[in-house]
Amino acid sequence: MDDKKPVPVKGRKAMKYRAAECRNCGHPLELTDRYCSYCSQLNTTKSLQLKDFFGEFLGSIITYDSRFRYTLKDLLFKPGVITRNYVNGQRLKYANPFRFFLSVSIIYFILQGLISTFSNNNSFFNEATINNGSSVKNNGGGNDFRFGDFGIDTTGFDATRKKNIKLLDSVLKKNNVDLKENNLDSIIEAEEINIDDAEVDSLLKKINKLPFIGRGNEAPSYTLIAEEVLDTMDGLERNVERFMLYRDFYKTTKIINPVVALDSMNHRNNSYNRWAYSKNESIERIEKNPGEFVQYLLEKTPFFLFFFTPVYAFFFWLIYSKKKYTYMEHMIFIFHIFSFVFLAAIICLIPDSIILNGNDNLVFSIVLSLVGPFYFYKALRNFYQQNRLITIIKFIFLNWIFWIGATIAALLFFAVTAAMY
Template identity: 35%
Template sequence: MSESTREIKNYRGLKCLNCNHPLDISDKFCPNCGQKNSTKKLSLKDFVDEFLSNFYAYDSKVKNTIVKLFTKPGVAAKEFINGKRQTYANPFRFYLSVSLIYFIFSGMESKFNDETILDLDQSIIKKSEEKKQENESTKTNDNQLNLNDPKSPVQINLGNNEIKKDTVKEQKLYTEKQIANFGFFKKTSRKIQTYANFFDHSKTINPSKILDTLKHEKSKWNFYLLKKTYQFKKLDEEDNSGKKGFNKFFDYFTDKLPFILFISLPFLTIVFALLYFRKKMNYAEHMVLVFSFMSFIFLLIFINEVIFLLFNISLDWLVNLIVIFYFYKSLRNFYQQSRWKTILKFVILSILLPITASFVALFILFIGFLLY
């Protein structure tokens, strides 16, 4: 009995193990879900073979996608929406993979800077001094602030928390009772103004003590507004390590950059959909081009940084020229309009996209500060 006959006899079933669809003994695959018709137990060889076949299939898609991205701008996106789904990698998944690899590489690259042994030695000394100051601070219970804990004891009081009457007259401090009848936004605005004025004229920074002084309710919302007002006032000040509050917030914001870029792309896609509304393409089809273009940008920047890291040669000027030309060719190949129409829309997009991206960035920056 041949091996194929034994496989038919011993391993093929009359029902799909994945979806329970009825099968014939001659069916190699389930016509309903595509799973192989086999009742054979999983072996190590089967597991490795399946992994390698899936990896090779994805790897070939990635190879085809990268080659087409660099040789024919916009064509891979066009062919993908026209039905060639097995030839190219999914644009959304490919973008996430490329951006993830880039930001991992960028994070590792920052570790291999030009820091000398002397710089390293000074850095160790500085960190040692900072730790010593921190220990002394803990002993004396000074220079500590925990705005996240409303019930925390008084951490620091560098001066008299009493505010002169003429100061109150000049910059009014509203009590909860005085603004009780205001609308939500006006009331919130008055509270932020009150907290900002308070920090201008008092060194007390204990949350509970401040709210008691201002006769404000000790609610979670008031503690939150107080914390954000304090953080905003500290953006331009330096901490013990000499780092400004804005730089710390910028580092926090930079860490979220992959997420921010991912969030902004759907908004940029809207601009394409509005400008090319006559093409009768749906939103997802426009988004395929946007994700493909951004994937190319990340790959190009990645190559540029590798060249700079290995040969210390900056090709930023060339990257900028390539991006401009590539964007034009992508529009021409994807939307297949005349040269002059493409040039006109290229100019319009070059104006609208930065404006849209700026508004999105400001909005995300605002949300980021609220969550900081």
């Protein structure tokens, strides 16, 4: 029986392109070595061509896809087992837990953003219409007089004419507006006289030009506090007073440039004061588009969890101190738990979008509230391998620690995030 001849290797892996040492790390190699035994780079001297480049690119995707498949399957259906396998040395089988967590969390927010864009919705925050009436600017004071605040339906003025006219009459009288002096006598008579739309429009324009503003709309003003006076206050009080002064000054003068504003108030032109004054622009942006700000904060959630994990892992390290696991291995376990949460969120995006048109995360909320606690308990049990009673006690304690610690950390983290907005 003839011996089978070895299949000749073609392309960049061919024998004729092999070198005596690795071009990446310089490790000595035999000509029979296809890959470097030290750094795993392909042993070849052949110049990279277009087909080689795309071949390696596709190969890397297929390789990662295999790891991704195992990671996804075990993370979803074997809580805690994936961490135990990874810690026990099965590293090549699974994706890196830290990188995988960041990947799925970023993918989630990208998908959520795309769904929100195409559906003209934001599933986290929907800006409600403040009122069903028109918002008419008062040219005298520069603030808004909203008829809707008083129940006046200007969008359907003709349909409820008598009711609206009575309300207008009442509002003007409460604000001490002399109807005759301001040529608004027709309001009194309008209940009996069928004035047309043009006259109604003229009437509203006259009210808009009045030098009075509705409730809570006093003209902005500020009381200047000298820098020397601020310096005599305690740290917290000084900062609060400074921010309040800068806010009042900004609203009154409409000066945007911090340097000009600080010079006008005769305050020190240092980096902190410039930053404090510039926050007025951020506040204005938040007031105009709060949904955008909420989305901005939520997009920082993966980074918040990433930095919160070492803090949370400390409590795992304490209550599982008798176990052989290191502090870093506790962190791997937590990253796997957080990765599961984002995977569940990605899976629930489609039903949430179809059923609720992206208005709420109802499906995800139900899944997380029902499956989440059971998943966390099973992960603790499978990874740390303790009996049910001890696991339940530690499960309750770790949940309690998580919600308290996460709340405090989130307030600090989002406060810093808001300061940089």
